[in-house]
Amino acid sequence: MTSASASPAASSAASPFAGAGICVIAGLSLPPGRKGPVFEQDTWDFGHVIGLPAYMKQRSRRLEFAGICNPAWRTTAKEYCAALLAPGHEHVRELPRAYRSPRTLQTCSLKLGELTRWLNWLTAHGVTSLGQVTDWHCEAYTAGRCEKHDSDGNVIGQQAATMARAAEVVIELAQYRELFSSDRYPSGLRPFGGRAGTTVAGLARTRDGENSTQPVPDDILRPVLAAALYLVRTLAPGIRSLQQEARDYTTVGPRTREKYRDPDYADIQAVLRRRVAEGRPLDRISPVKARERVSSGRLSQGDPLTEVSLDSLAREAGRGDFQWSWLGRLRPGILAAIEAVGVQEPYGRNAPVVTRADGNGQIPWTLPLPVHQISTLVRSLRTACIIVIAAVSGMRASEISELAAGCRRPVEEPVPGLARYRIASKVIKGQPLGGTDDEWVVTREVFDAVEAAERLTGNAEAGTLLFGRFTFNLMYQCFRSWVNGPAGQRLGLQQIPAGPLNPRMLRRTLAVELAYRPGGLLAAKIQLKHVSCATTEGYAARPGGAQSRLLAEVTREETRRNLEITMAEYQRHLQGIQPSGPGARDLIRLFQSVDGAITTESGTPPNVIPADQQVRTMLARRAAALHLGTANYCWFTDPSRALCLKLAGTPDADRPLLGMCDSARCPQATHHACHRPAWAASAENTKTFLGSLGRGQKTERARLEAELARSQRVLSEIDAAAGTAPHGEN
Incomplete structure (x- = not known):
């Protein structure tokens, strides 16, 4: 399937982008006086473009075409990238299968890297013109790209995502074929028979658009959040103090040059005497530096001075670095000090x-440590801040990267005793280059984490990024190693099990937790305690904002949860386990109608379900009315029948007031086996209170006895409906 005419015809035409400034055609802004890349250049440097996101890698800000071996194909690659950046260009918008929205620089960088591999693979296989490319080349290249190799080069698996990216680039060269001026595929070539790259790689789309990112497992979330909050709340001041102490040490300059020529070294000897008098040990250097002293021949193995920081003595005396020529006169005094007070980090x-x-109990927050471990503590604290922010606010990694010094807004107090905390950042995903300014209403924990990160930057000017671009996987591994290591275990932190964790998983976990908690509360796993979530206050503040999109994700999770609960109750109905409570009759009637519909349509008994999706469709409407109470399910199908709305005088409300729910009397409330522990606990607590009342508290006794009778009645109804009532009960 070669095309001798396609390539020569292409090479005879000038490029539609010849002489064009890439930033101009792509609509990218530059600072005054700066010039952007020109089409003919082999390196397109976008480093000075205004509004590049903080998370973008430096290599993604440069598009390098010199790596393509065939010079003619470099022009093809440039035209391809220019078309991705400027879909509105007059020659690009005419293409029927071209992208209609501009690709980001990061996407272009990834596609250029894959395109370079593809074109160089063709060169290595003897292809000198794109007109010679056949289906075999396309299939062979993508098949090789999907292979995963070990360190010895053996194939150990396949990478479907890599194969999909490779196939997409191969396909897109055909979609932009008419644009290319120097070389192009033959006119009849349709790579992979017109299939999409994901289809070629065998990647199946998730059902109903379900999020493929999994929540963080509970056994990982608990210790991670506990450790992160402990660092932010308890250890942050100490870590900041150590960081400042280390900075001060490195910024202290030497005294006058004349001091270096002091032949008596009285100042250093005075430092040694002062340390002995105060009981301060001499400073210890790192094992690496100690070994360097021995290997260089300056000190012998086993010399007590090998591990002593001589520079610290000189700097304390105002001299700067220690000169080895001084050691002969000072050795006796140093050895005497070692004997008296020892050596310590x-x-x-x-x-x-x-x-x-x-x-x-209580312990010092850290043992003496060398300077290099301070950076480990700082890195762990920074990671802890990111974890708290991502887990409790739902911010994406790109949004956390945009947090800057001064992003904390003044604390508001709309109601005495109730504080509202807000932070400012940018929404990057789905926004124009530069992002869109937005604000998040957060909890105190997130506010404190941002403050801790801000203090780590020192006296940074407003607008200085707190995190910038970060590689969370590496940061998390260091954080986990510190928590599971001697320092973390000494502080009583729970060990973190092995397993993946990233900001996307934390965001998904937040959405699921919000969806699965009555009243929209986030049950944050912090030492078995709950923290109420204030982020919902910001959902309605900015329609279309970042938190409203998180709320949409929460709503999807809530809808899925409600349907699963309704399906589970229907399955129990088929097993003979029925709901109880005032609304049980309506719910059982619904389940029976589903039974009848299935029997009528399929001719099978109601306990044989021909299609799970069929039942889901029938129950979806009732599931949409489900609201979770602490000790009941509320099927809010008719607001006029809701007891809570009648008591509150708001019969037109579109949601129940679960805080006022009296599920023992409301005709839309049902009780199930999962609610039994709550009612049993209520009964036990009421009995305890009754036992503590005096004889004169008759009114309170009557109220509690009625409360106890209600709880016991509900428990009996739950047991009877579930078929677990004790013998002798009806």
Whole structure:
């Protein structure tokens, strides 16, 4: 399927982008006086473009075409990338299968990398013109790209996502074929028979658009959040103090040059005497530097001075770095000081006492540590801040990257004793280059995490990014190693099991937790305690904003949850386990109508379900009316019948007032086996209160006895409906 005419015809025409400024045609803004890349250049540098997101890698800001071996194909690659960046160009918008919205620089960088591999693969296989490309080349290249190799080059698996990206680039060269001026595919070539790249790779689309990102498992979420919050709340001040101490040490300059020529070294000897008098150990250097001293021949193996920081003595005396020529005169005094006070890591001595994370007593928050471990602590604290922000606010990684110094808004107090915390950032996903400014209403935990991250930047000017671009996977591994290591275990932190965790999973977990909690509360797993979620206050503040999109995700999870609960209750109905409560009769009648419809349509008994989706469709409307109460299900099908709305005097409300629910009397409330523990606990608590009343508290006794009778009646109804009532009960 070669095309001798296609390529020469293409090469005779000038490129439609010849001489064009790429930033101009793509609508990218540059600072005054800056010039962007021109089409003919082999390197397109977008580093000075205004509004590039903070998370973008440096290599994604440069498009390199010199890596393509065939010079003619470099022009093809440039035209392809220009078309991706400028779909509104007069020659691009005429193409029927071209993208209609501009691709991001990061996407173009990824596609150019894949295109370079494809074109160089063709060169290696003897192809000199794109007109010689056949279906075999397309199939062979993508088949090779999907292979996963070990360190020895052996094939150990397949990477469907990589294959899909490779196939997409191969396909898109055909879709932009008419645009290319130097070379192009033959006119009859349709790579992979017109199939999409995902289809070629065998990637199946998720059913009903379901999110493929999984929530964080509970056994990982609990210790991760507990450790992150402990770092932010308890250890952040100490870590910041150590960080500042290390910075101060490196910024102290030497004294005058004359001091270096002091032949008596009285100042250093005075430092040694002062340390002995104060009981301060000499500073220890890192094992690496100690080995360097031995390997260089300056000190012998086993010399007590090998691990002593001599520079710290000189700097304390105001001299700067220690000169080895001084050691002969100072050795006796240093050895005497070692004998008197010993040698110890220089930072974290006399650390403040804190309460252990497990509550088992108080200990200094850190043991003495060397300077390189301060960076480990700072990195762990920074990771903890990201975890808290992502887990409790639902911000994406790109939005966290845009957080800057000064992003915390003044705390508001709309009601005495109730504070509202807000932070500002940018929404990047789905927005024009530069993002869109937005605000998040957050909890105190998130506000404190942002403050801790802000303090780590020192006295940074407003607008300085707090995190910038970060690689969370590496940061999390270091964080987990610290928590599971001696330092974290000494502080009583629970070990974090192995398993994946990233900001997307934390965001999904937040959505699921919000959807599965009555009243929209986030049950954050923090040492078995719950933290109420204030983020819902921001959902309606900016229609279409970041938090409203998170609410939409929560709503989808809630809809899925309601349908699963309704389906589960229907399955129990088929097993003879019925609901109880005032609304049980209506719910059972609905289930029986579904039984009848299935029997009529399929001719099978109602306990044989021919199609699960058929039942879901029948129950979907009732599931949409489900609201979860603490001790009941509320089937809010008719607001005029809702007891809570009658008591509140708001019969036209579109949602029940679950805080006022009296499920023992409301005709739309049902009780199920899952609610039995709540009613049993209520009965036990009421009995306890009754036992503590005096003889004169008759009114309170009557009220509690009525409450106990109600709880016991509900328990009896639940047991009877489930077929678990004790013998002798009806």
